[in-house]
Amino acid sequence: MLHDLIERAFEPASEAIRRGTIPGAVLGIVTADGRSAACWAGAAQIEPVREELSRETWFDLASLTKVIFTTTRILHLAEEGRLDLDAPLVAAIPDLRQYDMNAAERKLTFRQCLAHQTHLPAVEPLYTYGQDPQTLRAFILQRVWSSGPPVYSDINFMLLGIAIERITGQALIDQPLRPNFTFRPDPRLCAATERCTWRGRVIRGEVHDENAFALGGASGHAGLFGTVDGVLDFARSLLDGSGLSAASLAAIRARQSEKRTVGWEGMYPGWHGGDACSPSTIGHTGFTGTGLWIDFERGLAWSLLTNRVHPSRHTESGILPLRRATGERVVALFDAPAQQG
Template identity: 60%
Template sequence: MSFDRALDLIEVAIDAGRIPGAVLGAIEGGERRLAARGLAARVPAEEPMREGTVFDLASLTKVIFTTERILHHARLGHIDLDSPLTAVIPDLRQYDMTAWERQVTFRQCLGHQTPFPAVEPIYTYGSDPATLRAFVLQREWRRLAVPVYSDINYILLGIVLERIEGQGIRAMDPGPGFTFAPAAETCAPTEICSWRGRLIRGEVHDENCHALGGSGHAGLFGTGAAVLDFAQRLLERGPGLIGEALSDTRTHGWERRHPGWPGGDACSSGTIGHTGFTGTGLWLDFDTRRAWTLLTNRVHPTRHVESGIGDLRRQVGDALNGV
């Protein structure tokens, strides 16, 4: 594992102004390394990135929190993964009992094997979380011809968790080292949000998650150490369902290694991973018992620039896997 080579690549990206800074963490053969580079904040004043900086993990929420919790309820027999969501949400598209949305299963949502659109600006339809949940459940969704990775799958799974557990997402325990409500001063800021009219720091960057008051697709915060701790627990537990292929590119929740994916080409076929829009990522190679996380706030202070995060992720993955 060339951890130092990976850090060099990160420093090149920082020096070029593509990202403010990053925290890199890796586990291999019982050895664990963690390092910070660059800035946590550029505006309103520069602040250094630290190993303990808290990140908006964005879509890593899907695998660290929601997937784990849904599979936990499946193991307990609370849900059958091959049953439709209506087993828990009977009011889904309740005004049309023949609606295709009523046939979608838990497993299909976990593997992004549904016809839902990739994303929808739900936050533009209102400001009341309960009303927006009703909108998600009763909307006649545009049906795609081919399944794509969709936030809607995990917004629905978040509603499933709320129905089963009888509380909102933000009231649930997100697991050791993670939070839905961090102290702002500990966080790497994300974007100057045109909708909210301020720099986002210590609150979720994702507009839909913010408007919903918590959701299954985003909203989790954590440090590099917390993400590595989670990865270590998964390596010790073994792949299980999260390693089981549902398609050429997807497992239960996670992305499988495939050509051109964000984890690079040098990892084994037993590798899974996931990324987050804010600039985060986590990968686990069960064959070599190696894991790595690259956490950046590449959307700071704006998403409307080319950060090169895709190339950087692949380069870091290949460096850590010996290329």
């Protein structure tokens, strides 16, 4: 039974909560045939006052925004014929690096950005340049970005977010979303994140990522909030094929590099999802302490949502070994003869 499975798989998270390395966590499991279960413990907030966490707690999903929202939205637009994954971004953003028609950024394609196969840097403290969203968007488009080898880059997904806005004519924060996802959560229902020195308060119900906050609360790389049931429902839609076309599903599973697919990370030794999952597994994590892994061979997905940055990111939360231990337990218990019976 999934209920028994998840309680045992949750034991590493329970121990981390007991040790105080994370305030709280929710673990959810879903199968291709729609069976699901969840287990949770700990605090949604420990300061300024303690509040308990529940299955209905909304989490700042951080970089899970990249796969749940941005990648999926781009693929849906491709399915509708409104963009070509192998076309350059300038097809949607003609003013990208508009003062240099030979700029490298003007040659970048949607697929390259989705798979993090560009020269763009990992991150830039854009919020230190101001908080006017439109000016910051213009800065992203006109910046002469330093060139380097391909790395996991927030800038790739900021550009994709701007492309979505241009193609749809609608701000990211107003884009349609699946149930149990939002860019505008009720703070009272959310897990708290960091005591932010820049904003001078404990962050709860507003995006933790400083750049996404300065860009208006939603960006292609961060800003989405969701519940564990929202994440599981999204995962189930990929497992059963209802969420994307066959071509789009093939794209998110096919390697574009050693570790990357279109939008997602493919299984590799030592990754956050653990080594027990099948080679057909894809996954992604979020800086706030979130993660989602989808094992297509087993028809199984799991999501571990924590608020490990509360009240500070500058502590050792042990999130990597926690994620790995959880994933390995989920898979081992799922494969056990009693589960298969």
